[in-house]
Amino acid sequence: MSNPQMVMYDEEFQEINLVIERLLREANAKVIFLVDKNGQLISGVGETERFDTTSLASLTAGNIAATGGLAKLIGEKEFSILFHEGERDNLHISIVGGRVILVVLFDIRSSLGLVRLRVKKCSDELSAIFDKLRKKAEDKERRGISDFPFAEITDDDIDNLFS
Amino acid sequence: MSFINYASREINCKIVYYGPGLCGKTTNLQYIYQKTAPDAKGKMISLATETERTLFFDFLPLALGEIRGFKTRFHLYTVPGQVFYDASRKLILKGVDGVVFVADSQEERTDANVESLENLRYNLKEQGYDLDKLPYVVQYNKRDLPNSMSVEEMRSELNPTNVLDFEACATTGEGVFETLKAVAKLILMDLKKGR
Numbered sequence: 301m302s303n304p305q306m307v308m309y310d311e312e313f314q315e316i317n318l319v320i321e322r323l324l325r326e327a328n329a330k331v332i333f334l335v336d337k338n339g340q341l342i343s344g345v346g347e348t349e350r351f352d353t354t355s356l357a358s359l360t361a362g363n364i365a366a367t368g369g370l371a372k373l374i375g376e377k378e379f380s381i382l383f384h385e386g387e388r389d390n391l392h393i394s395i396v397g398g399r400v401i402l403v404v405l406f407d408i409r410s411s412l413g414l415v416r417l418r419v420k421k422c423s424d425e426l427s428a429i430f431d432k433l434r435k436k437a438e439d440k441e442r443r444g445i446s447d448f449p450f451a452e453i454t455d456d457d458i459d460n461l462f463s
Numbered sequence: 464m465s466f467i468n469y470a471s472r473e474i475n476c477k478i479v480y481y482g483p484g485l486c487g488k489t490t491n492l493q494y495i496y497q498k499t500a501p502d503a504k505g506k507m508i509s510l511a512t513e514t515e516r517t518l519f520f521d522f523l524p525l526a527l528g529e530i531r532g533f534k535t536r537f538h539l540y541t542v543p544g545q546v547f548y549d550a551s552r553k554l555i556l557k558g559v560d561g562v563v564f565v566a567d568s569q570e571e572r573t574d575a576n577v578e579s580l581e582n583l584r585y586n587l588k589e590q591g592y593d594l595d596k597l598p599y600v601v602q603y604n605k606r607d608l609p610n611s612m613s614v615e616e617m618r619s620e621l622n623p624t625n626v627l628d629f630e631a632c633a634t635t636g637e638g639v640f641e642t643l644k645a646v647a648k649l650i651l652m653d654l655k656k657g658r
Contacts, residue, residue: 306466313470338558339522339538340466340475354505354524358538362510362519365554449467449474449533450655458648461527461535462640 306336307437312429313343319425320402321345327418328410330389333403334396334426335360342400356403360393364401383412394419397427464558465654473534476650477558478643481583482565483575484516484544487604490633491565492523492539495643498636503527517543520555530651537647544579553586561598561650562587563642565633566621568603568611576621598649601628602642607635 320332324346331346333353339361341353368378382393392404392415402423404415466475480488489509496507505524512518523539542552564583566576584594601622603614614630622628627645631638 306464308466308468308470310470313468336466336558338464338466338477340477342466342468352506354538355508355522358522358524359508362522362554365557366519366551369550369554449531450651453530453651453655455648457530458651461530461647462644 306338306340308342308433309436312433312436315429316343316426317345319422319429323404323418323422327404327406327415329404329406329415331403331405333357333360333405335401335403337361337364337395337399337401346405360401360403364393364395381416392416392419394423396423397430400426400430402426465560465650467533471534472532473536474530474654475536475538476560476647476654477538477540478561478563478646478650479556479559480539480541480563480565481552481579482544482604483567483572483579484546486544486565486567486572486576486579487631487633488541488544488565489517489521491563491602491604491631491639491642492521492541494633494636494639495525495539496523498640499525516545517541518548519543519551527647535651537643537650539643546578549582549586552582553589556586556590556592559587559592559597560653561600561646562594563600563602563646564621565602565604566617568605568617569608570610570612573612573620576617580621595624598646598653599626600642600646600649601626602631602638603628604631604633604638606630606637607632 320334324332329346331348333344333356334342335357336342339358341357344353367382371378380395384391389405389407394402396402402419404419406415480491482488496504503526508522510519521541525537527535540555542555564580587594603617605611629638629642631642633639
């Protein structure tokens with residue numbers, strides 16, 4: 301496979317949530333999501349219950365993938381920031397550490413300038429946490445440590461999913 | 464590439480339905496959507512043209528239940544089948560865990576099936592995947608049509624490596640869940656093996 305598995309552990313999950321919760325306050329945002337480039341939701345803070353987070357994650361990743369394709373066509377590596385302006389709510393989408401997508405939803409109580417500034421500040425922090433996470437997973441793999449939950453999976457377990 | 468979240472005890476896998484235009488990829492997803500309990504599915508999203516041809520992708524999240532205390536979620540995607548949407552197809556294959564190739568059983572679609580399968584293999588290779596090493600199943604769809612080819616013929620054209628294959632009629636749902644179950648099983652077994 302071309303990509304290693306993405307794994308999230310408790311410790312880093314909490315660190316990530318602390319950073320995006322702070323961003324939520326400092327940027328005066330409504331909701332913040334972190335999404336894997338493949339469309340899997342990693343975490344979300346703020347008024348998340350108001351949104352269909354799974355669909356949002358998938359469409360955001362599709363959006364980033366499509367604009368990434370456009371970037372390559374004109375000789376750019378990627379477009380690292382996207383901004384969508386609505387009548388009430390706006391979306392600021394940026395790529396963190398080349399791998400993860402940070403989505404900030406905000407309204408009139410904030411501004412694009414403020415969001416950009418705060419996002420820039422916390423991107424490095426998030427990037428560092430994801431680097432740490434990657435190294436941790438690689439290290440575990442190298443040492444042959446497996447805490448994989450499915451190691452003992454049986455045919456029956458799988459059949460039960462579809463019953 | 465599946466995503467294992469130990470913090471929220473979830474595992475997410477991505478399944479892509481691939482195949483030529485109008486072979487029934489979206490219909491497969493629509494049937495699954497209709498027949499799945501409301502609490503086990505999310506919203507189905509279709510990015511389609513006004514004439515209901517898939518423009519970018521269809522997306523259906525399924526949360527089928529728990530295995531060993533982990534919520535198991537499958538994200539089902541279709542690609543746009545029409546030849547000129549190749550750039551979009553490549554994007555959707557990113558991070559794929561398992562592939563269903565949906566073939567159109569009608570005789571006049573033989574070339575389209577073969578071309579799409581070659582395109583799948585090529586696009587996967589570009590992303591660093593090898594179809595022969597991925598969880599992969601084949602579905603012969605539209606078995607109900609009078610001009611459909613024999614399964615033996617289709618198998619020799621489209622399934623030389625002898626992976627699991629299924630006869631289906633996506634409009635009535637025949638074979639749809641069997642196909643999904645088979646690829647899901649292969650993915651979970653692959654995850655188990657990989658560790």
